[in-house]
Amino acid sequence: MSAPLLSLRDVHKVFGDGDTATVAANGVDLDIHPGEIVGLVGESGSGKSTIANIVLGLVRPDAGTVTFDGVRLSDHLARNERAFRRQVQAVFQQPLLALDQRRRIGWSIAEPLVIHRIGTAEERRSRVVELLRAVGLSPDLADRLPRELSGGQLQRVNIARALTLEPRLLVCDEAVSALDVSVQAQVLDLFLEMQDRLGIAMLFISHNMAVVRHISDSVVVMYHGDVVESGPTDQVCDAPASPYARQLIGSWLEPVVDTLPESHE
Numbered sequence: 001m002s003a004p005l006l007s008l009r010d011v012h013k014v015f016g017d018g019d020t021a022t023v024a025a026n027g028v029d030l031d032i033h034p035g036e037i038v039g040l041v042g043e044s045g046s047g048k049s050t051i052a053n054i055v056l057g058l059v060r061p062d063a064g065t066v067t068f069d070g071v072r073l074s075d076h077l078a079r080n081e082r083a084f085r086r087q088v089q090a091v092f093q094q095p096l097l098a099l100d101q102r103r104r105i106g107w108s109i110a111e112p113l114v115i116h117r118i119g120t121a122e123e124r125r126s127r128v129v130e131l132l133r134a135v136g137l138s139p140d141l142a143d144r145l146p147r148e149l150s151g152g153q154l155q156r157v158n159i160a161r162a163l164t165l166e167p168r169l170l171v172c173d174e175a176v177s178a179l180d181v182s183v184q185a186q187v188l189d190l191f192l193e194m195q196d197r198l199g200i201a202m203l204f205i206s207h208n209m210a211v212v213r214h215i216s217d218s219v220v221v222m223y224h225g226d227v228v229e230s231g232p233t234d235q236v237c238d239a240p241a242s243p244y245a246r247q248l249i250g251s252w253l254e255p256v257v258d259t260l261p262e263s264h265e
């Protein structure tokens with residue numbers, strides 16, 4: 001197999017100290033190969049967002065190594081943060097927070113191109129139209145302000161913005177969780193298309209196991225800061241080795257019909 005694009009080795013992170021200390025990452029190992037989609041799952045507070053933020057250089061690990069493309073993350077950030085940011089993009093859960101409220105949608109989608117001095121004004125405009133279409137939005141929305149869009153539309157704008165620079169790694173932290181099921185499916189298909197067409201790798205965090213199963217090549221399960229299970233998606237979903245993963249995945253994959261009240265005939 002190819003060398004990993006992203007590697008975490010024995011990554012530790014503790015928040016707070018003494019009685020209030022929380023171990024958010026307890027020796028996490030994780031690899032993402034070029035073009036691979038890795039699903040990261042686990043109950044609330046298990047450390048998923050901490051890992052996402054460490055990968056993005058927003059949280060510094062206490063110990064362990066993070067390498068991207070064979071170079072330590074700290075070196076990327078020290079030497080050429082802009083080049084790193086171009087290659088690693090993120091989509092978070094709160095769509096409104098990520099956008100400049102005073103700027104029109106088209107401006108926000110084109111901004112990464114402006115920052116990185118890519119293309120002429122005309123080329124940027126046509127790229128905005130192309131990206132809006134790719135995420136299932138009308139190009140007319142380019143002239144609107146964020147407050148004029150719905151939550152689902154805004155999240156798709158954020159995804160378009162994250163894809164503008166055709167990153168090598170996309171970190172999605174509950175990026176589709178707030179979207180309607182039909183829009184979710186559309187966005188997941190877009191991610192898979194990007195993986196296929198551009199070879200974009202993804203760290204895909206979600207509490208929806210069906211979504212993770214649909215999109216991921218492999219799955220990592222966290223529990224209280226520990227990786228308790230990892231492997232190819234089918235293996236982790238169909239035959240999880242650890243009791244915790246079995247329980248978590250079992251409860252997530254339960255058919256909805258099982259949770260409906262029994263009918264009394």
Ligand SMILES: Nc1ncnc2c1ncn2[C@@H]1O[C@H](COP(=O)(O)OP(=O)(O)OP(=O)(O)O)[C@@H](O)[C@H]1O
Binds near residue numbers: 023044046050051
């Ligand atoms: N900046 C911080 N300061 C203090 N504690 C933090 C901080 N960030 C995270 N934590 C704690 O670390 C643990 C892991 O948090 P994290 O956000 O990584 O979990 P998560 O798996 O993303 O949860 P969720 O599914 O609810 O988003 C939690 O107990 C959380 O309260």
Ligand SMILES: [Mg+2]
Binds near residue numbers: 050
């Ligand atoms: Mg989280």
